[in-house]
Amino acid sequence: MKKMMLPMLALVLFGFSRDTGKLTEEERKMANQHLAETRDHMLNVLNGLTDEQLNFKPGDGSWSIAEGVEHLAILETTFGDLVHKSVADGPNPELKDSLVFKDEQIMPMVTDRSSKVKTSEAFEPSGKFGSHEETLQAFLDKRSELMDYVKTTDDDLRNRFNSDFPFGTVDALQLIIFTAAHTERHVLQMEEVMAHADYPSN
Numbered sequence: 001m002k003k004m005m006l007p008m009l010a011l012v013l014f015g016f017s018r019d020t021g022k023l024t025e026e027e028r029k030m031a032n033q034h035l036a037e038t039r040d041h042m043l044n045v046l047n048g049l050t051d052e053q054l055n056f057k058p059g060d061g062s063w064s065i066a067e068g069v070e071h072l073a074i075l076e077t078t079f080g081d082l083v084h085k086s087v088a089d090g091p092n093p094e095l096k097d098s099l100v101f102k103d104e105q106i107m108p109m110v111t112d113r114s115s116k117v118k119t120s121e122a123f124e125p126s127g128k129f130g131s132h133e134e135t136l137q138a139f140l141d142k143r144s145e146l147m148d149y150v151k152t153t154d155d156d157l158r159n160r161f162n163s164d165f166p167f168g169t170v171d172a173l174q175l176i177i178f179t180a181a182h183t184e185r186h187v188l189q190m191e192e193v194m195a196h197a198d199y200p201s202n
Helices: 002-017 025-046 051-055 065-088 093-098 103-111 132-152 172-194
Strands: 161-165 168-171
Touching: 025 065, 025 132, 025 172, 051 065, 065 132, 065 161, 065 172, 093 161, 093 168, 103 172, 132 172, 161 172, 168 172
Parallel strands: none
Antiparallel strands: 161 168
């Protein structure tokens, strides 16, 4: 009887003490890999571009590469704030059934540029950060903050949700994946600008 009681007692004790709300190491690695890869893709695209190339616009109503960077810097702050707001709002487990995407579906969905979306006025580039270098640094600073948060947080991101997106509800970890995907979407847009026939050669 004692032999049976010991494993049962251990199961009860560890079952109640284990923090199941923490991200797994696989989830942390996956999220930060997306954040790092999309950041690095952007830096590779921007490397060595001249002012003329950064400010070239392929047509009326189109953004230059520099304006795309500013849009990303603005949204990097916004997405980070949404993650922390979702955590501050507390758990809402009934929303778990409202999730419309699996993690692996978010990157391809957001980066699909066959569907064009006009951003709201609040996220339009306006030169708010100053020079291109200052704008890029603002993005990088916020990206580093988010990556550090993912590495260290004990917040239960799988049980915090955001329903402000037109496509439906995401949990807080998916919101971080969405942040990376949004970066990639606009880096692909930058590459489209660079492929334009009139894009400056230097």
